Amino acid sequence: MTFLYELRKHGALFVMALPALILLVLFNYMPMFGVILAFKNYNFYDGILGSPWVGFDNFKYLFKGDAWLITRNTLLYNLVFIVIGLILSVALAIILDEIRSRFLSKTYQTILIMPYFLSWTIVALIFYAFLSADKGIVNQLLSYMGFHPINFYTDMTYWPYILIFVFFWKSVGYNSIIYLASVTGISPDYYEAATIDGANKWQQIRYITLPCLRPIIIIMTILSIGKIFYADFGLFYQVTYNSGALYPVTQVIDTYVYNGLVTMGNYGMTAAAGLYQSFVGFVLVILTNWIVKKVDRDSALF
Amino acid sequence: MLHKSKAWCLSLAVILLLSVVLSACGGSSDSSSATGANGELAPVELVFYNYATPMKGQERVMQAINKYLKEKINATVKVVTMEGSDFETKVPVMLASGQPMDIVFTSSWTNNYLSNVSKQAFTPLSSLMDKYGQDLKKTIPDTLWKGMTVKNEIYAVPSYKEVGHQVGVLMRKDMVEKYKIDTNSIKSWKDMEPILKTVHEKDPSILPLDGSEGMYRSIPVQHMSGDWNLPGVINVGDQPYYKRSDDKIFDQYETPEFKEFVETAYRWNQAGYTPKDVEYQSEGDWKAGKVFAGSLLYAPNYVYKRSAQLGYPLVYQNLGKGVIETSDVQGGGFAIPRSSKNPERAMMFLNLLYTDPVLANMFVHGIEGQDYVKVDKTFIKPAEGVDPLNPDYDYGYGWMWGNVNIFYYDQSYPKDTLEQFKVFEDNNTPSPALGFNFDTTPVQTQIAAINNVISQFYPPLVRGTVNPDQYLPMFIQKLKDAGVDELISEMQSQYDQWKSEQTKS
Secondary structure: OHHHHHHHHOHHHHHHHHHHHHHHHHHHHHHHHHHHHHHEOOOOOOHHHHOOEOOOHHHHHHHOOOHHHHHHHHHHHHHHHHHHHHHHHHHHHHHHHHOOOHHHHHHHHHHHHHHHHOOHHHHHHHHHHHHOOOOOHHHHHHHHOOOOOOOHHHOHHHHHHHHHHHHHHHHHHHHHHHHHHHHHHOOHHHHHHHHHOOOOHHHHHHHHHHHHHHHHHHHHHHHHHOOOOOOOHHHHHHOOOOOHHHHHHHOOHHHHHHHHHOOOOOHHHHHHHHHHHHHHHHHHHHHHHHHHHHHOHHHOOO | OHHHHHHHHHHHHHHHHHHHHHHHHOOOOOOOOOEOOOOOEOOEEEEEEEEOOOOOOHHHHHHHHHHHHHHHHOEEEEEEEEOHHHHHHHHHHHHHOOOOOOEEEEEOOOOEHHHHHHOOOEOOOHHHHHHHOHHHHHHOOHHHHHHHEEOOEEOEEEOEOOOOEOEEEEEEHHHHHHOOOOHHHOOOHHHHHHHHHHHHHHOOOOEEEOOOHHHHHHOOEEEOOOOOOOOOEEEOOOOOOOOOOOOOOEOHHHOHHHHHHHHHHHHHHHHOOOOOOOOOOOHHHHHOOOEEEEEEEOOOOHHHHHHHHHOOOEEEEEOOOEEEOHHHHOOOEEEOEOOOOOHHHHHHHHHHHHHOHHHHHHHHHOOEOOOEEEOOOOEEEEOOOOOOOOOOOOOOOOHHHOEHHHOOEEOOOOOOHHHHHHHHHHHEEEOOOOOOOOOOHHHHHHHHHHHHHHHHHHHHHHHOOOOHHHHHHHHHHHHHHHOHHHHHHHHHHHHHHHHHHHHHO
16 A cells, blocks of 8 residues: 555656656566577477477577686676776776866867777777788888787787777776766865865875765676676677687677577577576676675665 | 556556557468459558668669559569668568568578578468469479478579589689680699799789688588588589598598698698788779689679679689589578468469569569660660669669579670570589488587687688698587587488488489
8 A cells, every 4th residue: 555655645756757667667577578488499480488498408508618718708808897997987087077177178088988989890990900910000010110910810819908908998988977977076075174184185085085986886886797797799799800719818608699699590599698698697786785785784786 | 546546547558558569579370361252362562571782763663563563463562672781680580570571582691591491480382382383383493492392391482593503713814814824724722822823923912812711612512501611511523522431421620621721721821822811801902903813602604794893804713513502502582471461472473573574674674765775685785874883773683583594684794694504504513412401400509509619710720810730620629529420410310311201202
C-alpha cells in the first residue's frame, strides 16, 4: 500500500519518469528474455521458444584454444584503463580547474575532448599514417636518422604501449569532464579557509579536492568495473587492423568472438558470449560494492 | 478508488505494449493463396533484396519493370540494392527478425547460403519450381542445381554465370613485351618467380606483384566446408598439387606443399616482390601504373573491362586448370525467405528473370532507347547523351541479375563473349565432391576457435610478412589445440555417407 500512497502523493513525478521507465523496460528488460538463446540451437523456423535446447554447448568455444590469453588481455588492459584513466582524468580535471583564464581553459578542454568524437576507423587511419611499414611517418623518421625501420603491424613488442596511448589520447579528455564538474562544484569557502590557515596548493588538493571527489570516484570506478569484461572493439580490431601477428597482445574477448563467429552467424554462441561477459561483470560489481561497503558504508552504490 | 484505477491503467498499458512487441517479434506463418477466387492472380508487391550497387536511375527503371511485370504476372517488385558490409550486416539481421521479404540474394561469401539453410531461413523450392518454375529448371544446368542441393532439397536458384573458379595473373602488356616474358611458360604459381625477379631487377620502382595471397587459391582442391579458409580439402584433377596416397580429406595447412608456398611467399616479400604493408591497397598503385602483376579469381572477359578501367592494356594468364567445387556454385543465388507471404509469385518472378531477356536486360541495362540502344542481337551501346563512364543506370556485366546467357553486352566486349563462358567452363575440372555440403552443426565450437587461429596466422603467412620457420609450427599446433582433427574426422564421416548415398541413387 505504501507504493500506492507514494504514487498518489508524487503522481506528477511518476508521470515524468514514465517515458524513461518505458524505454528502460523496452530496451533493457524485454531483451533479457533473449538470454535463453544462449542455451539453444536457434533456427528461424522454430523461433526463439521452439528451438532445441543445447545446455552449455554454446559456451564451450569461449574456453577453447587461447581462452586464457584472451581473458588475461581483456582484464589487464581494462585494469590499466581504469586505474591510469582515473588518475589521468582526475589530474586533468584539477589542472583545468586551476587555469584562471577562461579562454585558455575552454581551448584546452576543446582540444582534449576532440579525439573522443572521431570514430575508431578514423583513429586507425591516423595512427596508420604514423606506423605503416613503407610510408609511415615514424619509419621515415627512423630511416632518416639511420635506424632500421620497424614493421609495426607484424611486431607485437610495442602494441601494449601503443594501444594504451591511443586509448587515453581518445578518451581522457571526455572522461575528465565529469570530474571537472565536481571540482568546479566544490565550495570556494573551503579553499579560502585553507589559504588563511596557510595551506599550499598540494595540501589543498590533498585535503580538500580529493576527499570531495571521493564519492564520485568510487561510483565511476564501480561502474567501470562492471564493464571490465567488455573490451573496446574499435580499439582492438580497427586500430590494429586485425593483424594476426599481433594477436598475442591484442586479442580480447570481443575480437575473439567476432573473428570466430563472423562467417557463421551463430546467434546462440553470440548470445552466450554476451551472457558470459555480463555475468562476470555482474559478479565483479557486487564484489566491489561489497568491499566498498566494508570500508566505507556511505560510499557504496547499494 | 482513484489510485487503484491508475495502477490498472499502467499495468494494462504495459501488457498492451508487451503484446505489440512480442507479436512484432514472432513472424506469422500463414501464406495467402496464389490465385484469387476467380482463378485470376491477385495483385501483389514482391520485396527483392539484391547485392548490387544502387543506381541513380533506379526509380525510373523500376517503373518500367513494374509496368511489364504487372502485365505478365500481375505483380510489382520493390528492389532494394545494397553491397559490401552494408548487405553483409543488414540482410542477415532482417532474415533473423523475420522482416517480410520475398527474394533475397545469398551466396558462399555474403549472407551465407549454408548457414541460412541450417537456420531454416529459406523456403524449400523443389515443389514450387515444379509448379511455377519449369522453364527456370530447364535453363540452369544440373551441375549448378547439384551444388545448391542440401539434404536432397534446393533452397536457392543459383546465379547462372561462369561455372567454377580459376586463378590467374593480370600483367602489364607493355612490360611483358619489353622484357620478352613468355606468358605461356607460366603453368603454376611457381613459374612466376623468375618473372618477378626480372621485373624487380630491371625496374625497381615498380612493384612486381600486388600480393601473394591470391596465388594460393590457384591450387586445385575442393574446400569441403565451403569456407575457403577452413582446414579440410580434397585434391581435384588428375595432377594433384598435394601429394597424397589416399583420397581422404586432409588439413591443407599441415602439408609440406603449404610449407613450400609460405616459404616462397616469405622469400618474395623479403626480396621486395610483394608489398610489406599489412593493409596494402593496390588500387592507387595500379591506377598510377606502379604495379606489374596481380593475381585474381578470374571471370571470363574481365581482362577487357580491367584494361579499359586502367587505361592501359593488360594480358591474362591462368595458373593451371580451374576447379568447379560446391562453393563455386554457391557463388550467388536467389532464395525465397520463410517470411515471404507470396512464395508462389516470387517463384514466377524468378522464372521470368532467368528466361525472359526483356525483363532481365531491363534490370541489367535499363530502358532501351533511354539507357542503351541495340547494335545487334547480343550487343548494345549507350544511348545518345549517356556518359558511358557515369551512366544513370547500367550494371555492365550484371551477373547479379541471374542468367548471363540472356544478357546484352556492350559493343566493347569481344564478339565471342558468350562462347568464352563455355571455354572457361571447359577449362575447369569438376570436383569429385561437387554437391557435397558440410553440415557444421556438430563442430561449431571447433570452427569458432579455428576461425580465430586462421585469422591470426593465415593472412601473414600467405602474404609472406612473417617468417614461416617460426610461425608455421605455431599455426599447426594452434589448429590442433582448436580441434582441427575433430573437424576433419566429422567432415570425413559426412563425406563418406554422402558418397554412399550418391552411388545408391
